[in-house]
Amino acid sequence: MVKDIYPSRVNSKPEIMERKDPVVHDSKAAENGPLSKEQVNFYEENGYIMLEKFFDNEDLELLKDELQSTMKAHEDKDGPDVIKEPNSNEIRSIFEVHKDGDFFERLSRNERLVKVVEQILGSKVYINQSRINFKPGFKGKEFYWHSDFETWHVEDGMPRMRALSCSIVLTDNYEYNGPLMLVPGSQNWYVSTAGETPEDNYKSSLQKQEVGVPDEGSMEWLVEQAGGRIDRATGPAGSVLLFDCNTMHGSAGNISPYPRSNVFFVYNSIENKLVEPFSDKAPRPEFLANRENIQPITPVADLKPTAQKK
Template identity: 50%
Template sequence: MTLQMDLPTADDYPTRKAPEPCLLYRRDPVVWPGAENGTFGADELSDYERRGYTQARSLVTADEAETYRSELRRLGEDRALREDERVVVEPTSDEVRSVFEVHKISQVFSDLVNDPRLVDRARRILGSDVYVHQSRINYKPGFGGGSFYWHSDFETWHAEDGMPRMRAVSFSVALTDNYSHNGALMIMPGSHKTFVSCVGETPENHYRASLKSQHVGTPDQESLSLLAERHGIDVLTGSAGDVTVFDSNCMHGSGGNITPFPRSNVFIVFNSVENACTKPFSAYTARPDFLGASDTTPVGR
């Protein structure tokens, strides 16, 4: 028997509802009006608008990056923390894959999510005060770091968290050097202006499986091929301390790491306080707070 989901009535980005995938035009700004400039150069903001991402080189100092790496190691080695649902291990090993809600677990990362170097940039892009929708650290150790298949974060946040608009931005703070061969982030530049509507009904408690290996909510190969042919693929290499800022709807992913060189990052999602999540658009219940925060208290104030 099919249950009737209690969903919002207005949905500009329907997904997981039709038997066939489709491509939809973006109906939201990329850079929202309402905030003064001063954190981005004109070229940086123009790049972000056009490509859906920009990179701030050496935004975090070498000493700060080492502090974050030390905290990452501490959290990864905390055996008691392994019992916490916020810690996700690789599907084929006991290696830590991700730790979520790190700004509530660690004072070090709490300070980072309130850092004006990040928060002011998020405000400039989103045109308002911002809160943390999600934070996590991603481990990708040498000889074993798993892949993250192509996806748009907004598709999941919209379908399963109830995020109404494309008014969120992600910050990836590199804690290690990113090479083309150690599982670096890949983005299809310009893909943020097209929404890929996916197929497949959201299973109950889908997040438990999807955090290790996602299948529902991933784009079909035909749509991916079309976007790749239209936009190409950028491999985002750089040094520890670089910060990649990218739109919530960018099509992105990363390969596994079979090299000896680890690739780890801190990942922070800022959402506009004017874009608070409602009921999920394509799921029966919302994901837990550590994946999609219900607390919209502004950060950096």
Template identity: 45%
Template sequence: MNPIQTPAVDTYLTRVPEKIPARQREEPVVWGTQEGPLSSENIAFYEQNGFLQVDSLLTPDQVRRCHEELDRLKHAQDLLAPELVIREPNSQDIRSVFRAHQVSEVFSDIIHSPRLADMARQILGSDVYIHQSRVNYKPAFGGAEFDWHSDFETWHAEDGMPLPRAFSISLSLTENYEFNGPLMVIPGSHKTFVPSIGETPAENHRTSLKTARLTIGTVDHEVLTDIAREKGIRQVTGPAGSGVLFDCNILHGSNGNITPFPRSNIFIVYNSIENKLRAPYYAPKERPRYLADREFRIVPRHVPSQ
């Protein structure tokens, strides 16, 4: 596939003062043609729907070790840089710990694993680097909801990501029930870019990561209603060890968790090395590196031993 050049003029206009029409995506969803861990049926489903559920991405032993790491980080949070720890909006419970691939060897091994990185390379058609990683706790009896949004809209506006050529994986460390705040997606919405209304405040990340209801970077309710009526909403449920792959531009969110059952996961964003970040398109300055890494370290390819 011939590489697609970043347009000289930004075509993903957002953070505007008043509502403007949504824009149909022109770039591919699947950029690669090489073989990889995903079957042709998997690739076709992902291309059409913008997400794909995969069973057994983690072994039971990996899930167990991840739980031990979640507990270790919770009790060693004083040893972490304070900005890496995000708390729930209405309590001191940990909501997320960023830079999972740097604060934990257990998480780093998973995030750099050949199978996951090969899926990203297969979809993105290039070498990849880790744009962002974190672990999410979503505790029982109070894990907050997260409003509808497109990740690419934020990464484009606030991080300077040129094109929707990034790929996320959410690995479940607990059972995802339909009632404990699982990920919700709108299938097919990844092919439409919905601009956000409102100018990006300075240091927007300091509040956007902690609030349950977004004010900047979210989707106009009327537009969201039209898209959801046309395409429907899917809840992503599944056992611990399963995962969901999703396009950076798919509209997604989650309800709060008032049940006794926490919903923990590892969240990884792989970006194409050919889609490196520039200056933010619609924000006063770059966000911190734990949200948008600018070292662009390529995830090494696995070379089988002879």
């Protein structure tokens, strides 16, 4: 068994440890592009970067149409990969859209996007998880602080911090419609949480995470390290937010009339494939953490079906 360098949910008390992996994995990343030196440095320092208007308006319309039609096709579906809002029947997330053999697969392999991700992770990459999210206006519920890596490591067996999340923003994100909040610099610290993982934890944690969330003392410490800063991922539709797998993030509820929707891809380094979970529980299902037939992504240039496919 692989030695667990990021133990969590094994002690009765939480602990803050130093990160043991780089944030930017290609030491020459800053020189090679596509991200500029300033952008790479920002990402390394803050654990995230917002690429404003990464997709133009034409792409955006296409993206929104595809999201709508995929939502519609899943309206009456009640599988484990379709997550509803707590206290209502509205769809919040649909998972594993990158295997649709169609639009979202092409999007996940989008050349401009994949080149940026490869630049940061310093290797070929693959999709570990994907979903589309729809957060309705008026009743979108909050999502408490968490590091994705903590769960991916403990419950999925992701060995190292060499993955990132990519959120393609399909609606304008304002300060007042529950934007993602991130603690800059938090990617450099690993909060080992107290407690133990329950059986089939994911069945409730996708609606409201109870295990693996940081204690209040650790959160206060992280925000203090950030000089009191909590950043919000606001920006116009078409923007792309990239954030490190260990950046502490969360979001408040959304009582505004404005819904929020996005497409979410988790890119993992091909050199960081999942092993057995670091808890003693069974791995989570494939739709949450891909481990079958893992191949590095071959990028495609165009979002439209007329473009060349592999």
